[in-house]
Amino acid sequence: EPLHRRQPGAPHRARHRPAGIAGFAIGLAAMGNRAIAEIQFADYIFPAFDQIVNEAAKFRYRSGNEFNCGGLTIRSPYGAVGHGGHYHSQSPEAFFCHVPGLKVVIPRSPREAKGLLLASIRDPNPVIFFEPKWLYRLSVEEVPEGDYMLPLSQAEVIRKGSDITLIGWGAQLAVLEQACEDASKDGISCELIDLRTLIPWDKETVEASVSKTGKLLISHEAPITGGFGAEIAASIAERCFQRLEAPVARVCGLDTPFPLVYEPFYMPTKNKILDAIKATVNY
Template identity: 65%
Template sequence: MSLSKSSLLPNVLKNLFVSDVRIVRCSHFVYNPDPKPAINGERTKMNMFQAINNALDTALKTDQKAIVFGEDVGFGGVFRCTLDLQKKYGKSRVFNTPLCEQGIAGFGIGAAAAGSTAIAEIQFADYIFPAFDQLVNEAAKYRYRSGDQFDCGKLTIRAPCGAVGHGGLYHSQSPEAYFAHTPGLKVVIPRGPIKAKGLLLSCIRDPDPCLVFEPKALYRAAVEEVPVADYQLPLGKADILKEGKDITMIGWGTQVHVLSETAEILEKEYKISCEVIDLVSILPWDQDTVCRSVCKTGRVLVAHEAPLTSGFGAEIAATIQDHCFLNLEAPVARVTGPDTPFPHVFEPFYLPTKWRCIETALKLMDY
């Protein structure tokens, strides 16, 4: 399919300008609820922080060795994900910690190694960096360095991540790529309440240490009919949210909803068929699903909020080049944040919006 840049880009650039003005007043995405999962039984309406709370409640109820800890989790946390859990399970199982992320991670490693199911909250993902050494040098290597005699697999770290509209440089970052470089960890990013509950329970019960980065913009914006029952969803398995034949679009977390809206506009306005993939977890990540899609479409767009250089999109692009080179009709495109600290008032210009994704998709089609 060949399209003329001159005929298509003016409308996109016009929309880009309009979007940048509107984004100041509203979110950069429209939330798309998941279809009902194949899980029988009762469902109830929950937003994402309620679904996470429900998952933590389930874990504490079904595992007497489970403990939840972090800064301010006793009263519910700044995002209310642990609301009322201390009242229900007591201060010995749900408790506050000092304001020390390195200490939170270190305590979690020790508790998990001693037999507890440790569930830690880092209040903002931006502040996980003081715990970086504990996570990548201790948690990730504990089993390996002991020759499988010891492990801290029952360790889960939760951390709110991503843009929220007013977070600025210390409350808006997406640090997933730092940890994706570390064998021994698993890294998960949910796109909504149904996925958040099932993935969190899978992480809590996984034999390896897991990091769950929760896009904070979805805590209240994402609402779905969530199964009440105890259920788990697979790690390392991507979801194809929309099938298509012209472009493969890959994202995770909030960006999945940006790409879903992008795909709708491209199909309606330009008759371009897009396949939208939610990677779900980036360590491990589902190379098979991605490569099958790319071999079908021949064009790829990867979008993430983190900066361009060494973002996880680079790993996806390298893998696609390695396995799908002869099927590509254009270079792999990335729509990301720029290589700058996350801004405050200029956040609308930093984020990968649908208009930036549309502009890039049209260039791919016209390559």
């Protein structure tokens, strides 16, 4: 129940619901069902954190593969929505990327969402499927009516380039594409990669791209400190150290609670990314 709709002094029942939803879904999956749970905002997934992290993620491991809850998919809208403020705009993907036993998947568009969701539901592991809130009303795309799946843990190069590699996921791909277009007007050729699956992520595709371009920029809405971009930067520094021609750049959210009035200052915008592209290419 949203805070602004409650009567003063009324109990905030919504904070307990995610725990029940996750626990019920884990039980269903443990009995062999394909359970699809929905936490209506990722901002409110935290009461279910214990069930997801200490139950779902460890179910198979702790039993020596005698039982599992691998048929579990948890859907949750995440990220900025344009007017959500600090309670309806968060990007908590990095919390779950830290947990062995979970997969984390984030689509960038309607077509991707259907194919990746069907693949997640049929995957034999618990999957956290974050759906960008921004795309719910703004994204328009032809989606096949039939059954189809898109492979998990396989990034997609959606724009070929030679000067710098850009990586993102979710709604941030649209912002990165705009920055690529503007950079091309200045003669900068950007290669753009949609990571799609954050855990386990496609290191090989990213490594191949950075080995070609020698430069890397990562952008996500979540705060920069401890964001998943840091994991990518560290991995690529290890794998491509001798090929890197500039420090890995990160254009991310700020290390503050998500603001309401000052959202444009917080978000990793096209202009911020374009400035970082130019600085990295000219390093």
